[in-house]
Amino acid sequence: MSDKLPPLREVIKTHDLQAKKSFGQNFLLDLNLTGKIARVAGDLSNSAVYEVGPGPGGLTRGLLENGAKRVVAVEMDPRCLPALNEVSAAYKNALTVHQADALKVNEQEFLKVQEGEEARIASNLPYNVGTALFVKWLTLEDWLPWYKSLTLMFQQEVAERIVASPGSKAYGRLSVLAQWRGRVRIAMRVPAAAFTPQPKVSSAIIHFEPTAPIDERVRLKDLEKVVERAFGQRRKMLRASLKSLDVPALDLLEAAGIEPTLRAENISVEGFVELARQYAILRTHNANL
Numbered sequence: 001m002s003d004k005l006p007p008l009r010e011v012i013k014t015h016d017l018q019a020k021k022s023f024g025q026n027f028l029l030d031l032n033l034t035g036k037i038a039r040v041a042g043d044l045s046n047s048a049v050y051e052v053g054p055g056p057g058g059l060t061r062g063l064l065e066n067g068a069k070r071v072v073a074v075e076m077d078p079r080c081l082p083a084l085n086e087v088s089a090a091y092k093n094a095l096t097v098h099q100a101d102a103l104k105v106n107e108q109e110f111l112k113v114q115e116g117e118e119a120r121i122a123s124n125l126p127y128n129v130g131t132a133l134f135v136k137w138l139t140l141e142d143w144l145p146w147y148k149s150l151t152l153m154f155q156q157e158v159a160e161r162i163v164a165s166p167g168s169k170a171y172g173r174l175s176v177l178a179q180w181r182g183r184v185r186i187a188m189r190v191p192a193a194a195f196t197p198q199p200k201v202s203s204a205i206i207h208f209e210p211t212a213p214i215d216e217r218v219r220l221k222d223l224e225k226v227v228e229r230a231f232g233q234r235r236k237m238l239r240a241s242l243k244s245l246d247v248p249a250l251d252l253l254e255a256a257g258i259e260p261t262l263r264a265e266n267i268s269v270e271g272f273v274e275l276a277r278q279y280a281i282l283r284t285h286n287a288n289l
Contacts, residue, residue: 024126026195034062041151044068052102057087122151150208159204223276230264247282
């Protein structure tokens with residue numbers, strides 16, 4: 001790091017920023033590591049980067065040091081604001097910080113993407129809101145979305161659920177939603193020892209790039225409903241787990257070409273997409289009878 005700012009341990013000590021569990025905080029103090037995470041996001045030279053929970057600014061500094069045109073951060077903890085103001089000053093105000101709840105904000109209003117810029121999201125997500133934020137960004141009605149990529153840190157177990165393949169115990173709702181609408185991979189793993197305080201589990205960085213959905217005719221709410229019912233009783237066969245839908249489960253499975261004795265974890269993302277399409281067709285047909 002050549003930004004002339006103090007090491008993160010010193011920043012934490014100066015501003016009395018001991019991590020608080022109520023904020024889901026676990027700080028990364030190795031600036032070489034935060035720089036490596038920033039590079040996963042790709043070429044940032046023309047990017048407006050949105051970051052949630054910057055804390056003392058480790059990843060923030062990594063993003064700016066690796067050429068981000070600007071960073072807009074949302075931080076709930078008011079104790080972190082003075083340290084983040086120092087980062088902003090060191091990078092000629094390329095950092096803007098809002099004290100707010102990331103689950104409640106309109107990111108585009110904060111980011112104000114300018115003509116010619118690319119919007120990206122990069123964040124060491126607080127553990128207590130990470131999954132909820134990811135689902136928020138995956139389930140936007142307008143698709144393709146306003147952002148070009150997501151580079152996000154999760155607990156390793158969550159990251160593995162996002163990238164899981166059919167047939168594995170980790171495969172579920174997150175896997176289907178993410179893989180329906182984009183390309184996703186685990187870019188790197190981060191050991192628990194890298195954090196202060198040290199959590200009980202390791203973490204991983206996922207990189208998600210949105211693409212056109214597998215079938216653009218399928219509506220998000222139909223896919224979500226079918227997937228929720230199927231995985232809500234994942235040990236049951238689909239003929240039983242889908243019974244609570246407002247169409248006959250056996251008719252739906254036959255229309256989608258799926259064996260009724262299979263379980264949710266055996267169905268590919270493409271299979272769930274077809275189930276959602278046929279669900280909409282059957283529901284409309286039944287309503288017209």
